[in-house]
Amino acid sequence: MSSARRPLVAGNWKMHKTGPEAREFCASLAALVSELPAVDVAVCPPYTALEASASALAGSPIAVYAQNVHENEKGAHTGDISSAMILATGADGALVGHSERRAAGDTDAQIALRVRNAIDAGLLVVLGLFPMIGAVLQLMPKPVLGGAELVMFGTVAVAGIKILAEAGLHRRNMLIVAISLGMGLGVAAVPEVLRELPKALHNIFESPITVGALCAIVLNIFLPEEFIELEEDEFDPEASVLQVMQNPDVTARDEPAKAAVVAQSNH
Numbered sequence: 001m002s003s004a005r006r007p008l009v010a011g012n013w014k015m016h017k018t019g020p021e022a023r024e025f026c027a028s029l030a031a032l033v034s035e036l037p038a039v040d041v042a043v044c045p046p047y048t049a050l051e052a053s054a055s056a057l058a059g060s061p062i063a064v065y066a067q068n069v070h071e072n073e074k075g076a077h078t079g080d081i082s083s084a085m086i087l088a089t090g091a092d093g094a095l096v097g098h099s100e101r102r103a104a105g106d107t108d109a110q111i112a113l114r115v116r117n118a119i120d121a122g123l124l125v126v127l128g129l130f131p132m133i134g135a136v137l138q139l140m141p142k143p144v145l146g147g148a149e150l151v152m153f154g155t156v157a158v159a160g161i162k163i164l165a166e167a168g169l170h171r172r173n174m175l176i177v178a179i180s181l182g183m184g185l186g187v188a189a190v191p192e193v194l195r196e197l198p199k200a201l202h203n204i205f206e207s208p209i210t211v212g213a214l215c216a217i218v219l220n221i222f223l224p225e226e227f228i229e230l231e232e233d234e235f236d237p238e239a240s241v242l243q244v245m246q247n248p249d250v251t252a253r254d255e256p257a258k259a260a261v262v263a264q265s266n267h
Contacts, residue, residue: 010042010126012067012095013049022049026056033062042126044095047081054090065126068101069094071113083121092199093124102128124203176219184212 017025022045033041042063045053054064066089070080086094096118097111111127118125187193188208197205205211 006038006040008040008042008126010044010065010095012044012098013046014067015046017045017049019049019052023052023056026053026062030057030060030062033060042092050086050089050091054092058090063092063124064090065124066091066094068098069096069114069118069123071110071117073117083118083123086123087121091123093126094118095126095128097128099128124199172223176216176223179219180212180216183215184208187211 013022026043029043040063041061042065043053043057044065044067047066050064050066057064066081066086068081069086070077070082073082073084083094094114096114097106102111115125115127185208187205191206194202194205
């Protein structure tokens with residue numbers, strides 16, 4: 001059973017195809033894609049062809065994405081499109097941070113706001129984090145990329161260990177780590193548990209790292225600090241021996257009571 005993510009194949013139409021042309025093309029594409037269950041497929045028509053594309057692909061596994069989305073819901077933004085407008089066409093999501101949009105002046109701050117706005121509205125997002133590096137990565141051999149992933153994973157793991165060492169491995173932190181790892185590994189081992197989730201949530205929680213991180217954040221917020229240490233951890237064996245040597249009579253008087261407590265707990 002593999003927990004690998006399904007690859008997404010998305011076609012950005014840029015400034016091509018009218019509404020009728022998009023409808024005809026999508027009808028042909030739907031028949032072809034139904035025979036390719038191993039990947040997710042999406043098309044990114046221009047704004048004027050979004051509704052026609054979504055209508056033609058209704059009921060098919062092909063998603064429809066807008067080529068951009070504005071960070072505001074409404075306002076004096078000539079030529080832009082909001083999340084609500086995209087949803088009204090029947091589309092599923094939007095591209096954000098495309099290299100051509102960045103070249104036209106889109107800033108990282110705008111892109112961050114657009115991602116948040118789109119996700120809040122219920123849109124799926126394809127984010128161009130490093131658009132100019134994408135072509136280079138495609139040309140790199142897989143062993144090289146695999147080595148880079150190992151280095152990145154090791155860096156993250158070391159950073160996590162360092163944080164835990166500085167925070168202290170008391171009971172509270174160990175409980176948070178154990179539950180978070182368990183939740184993340186559970187999603188990786190049994191991805192079927194996410195089958196009933198809406199598509200937007202499924203895309204978020206299918207990542208074991210995301211599940212583990214969210215679990216750790218929630219536990220860190222709600223698990224009380226008083227849980228850090230239990231009273232039994234304060235037991236000092238050297239101090240106990242010294243007390244017995246100094247006050248044997250007091251210790252002897254305490255033994256029957258301790259014995260009774262032990263006997264009661266065994267029952």
